[in-house]
Ligand code: SAM
């Protein structure tokens with residue numbers, strides 16, 4: 194149990210857009226998800242009000258995500274405004290990396306601390322097949338730019354899809370051995386019409402394969418360090434991480450609050466609860482956050498069961 198005084202929410206993930214320049218097979222149908230009307234996409238002013246209310250209620254870290262956050266105009270300015278907020282220790286971003294070579298420098302200059310980049314294959318043809326639209330050269334240039342500009346630690350998010358890229362576990366292990374990045378294997382979650390039985394590779398399966406040729410040492414979890422289990426690679430430049438919501442659910446230690454591109458503030462990505470923030474004052478937003486916090490605590494923070502797979506896609510909610 195949390196101490197009654199510890200805030201329920203410490204970390205806010207903001208989806209700044211539902212649009213994306215890719216169509217990853219496990220995230221979206223080929224035609225994309227139905228786009229929100231422009232008028233329904235949250236204005237930056239409203240996002241900043243939510244952030245101010247969230248800070249007042251205990252949040253001290255934010256992450257900008259999407260959809261693809263770098264396709265929304267003005268995102269560098271949003272980072273600048275967030276980075277200038279007293280009370281925020283960290284502004285981070287999750288991106289598919291396609292536009293990162295261009296944005297890494299301006300984002301760093303605006304105050305972005307670090308970046309997570311999604312990369313599900315190291316093979317050019319396969320990368321294009323999984324993302325339906327992407328070119329791996331662009332993403333690798335983005336990874337390089339993030340390292341060069343010190344958006345550290347650079348984390349590479351990999352979703353392994355059985356039958357698609359499960360033969361690349363070892364290649365990603367080598368990539369982490371050779372580069373100063375944290376390669377994080379994310380267990381695939383069942384969204385869209387997948388149903389709960391969507392195949393995935395578990396942390397144990399990946400760990401066993403990596404341990405056959407790398408010496409991995411489990412690192413002590415950093416205080417408030419999030420749900421990833423991280424391993425040092427003996428002699429290597431980078432690290433390996435696991436985010437295993439299927440086999441090691443981390444709901445009980447979850448302190449995340451989420452703001453969707455359509456302006457729903459949610460206590461969990463798979464929660465039926467949500468408050469529309471448009472038009473609310475900062476005081477009303479603070480009250481809404483307290484109410485969502487009570488709800489999250491009352492459910493023992495086990496909102497996401499993935500049984501009904503209510504989420505349509507992480508692209509709106511913000512993965
Ligand atoms: N477009 C950006 C990107 O791809 O990094 C940010 C948004 S994306 C929804 C955020 C993360 O969610 C990505 O790392 C992606 O791999 C992950 N994701 C999307 N659908 C997922 C699923 N069904 N299971 C696990 N992770 C998923």
Ligand code: SF4
Pocket residue numbers: 213214215216217220221259260261289311507508
């Ligand atoms: Fe776009 Fe990210 Fe979803 Fe891929 S995972 S389709 S890049 S939002």
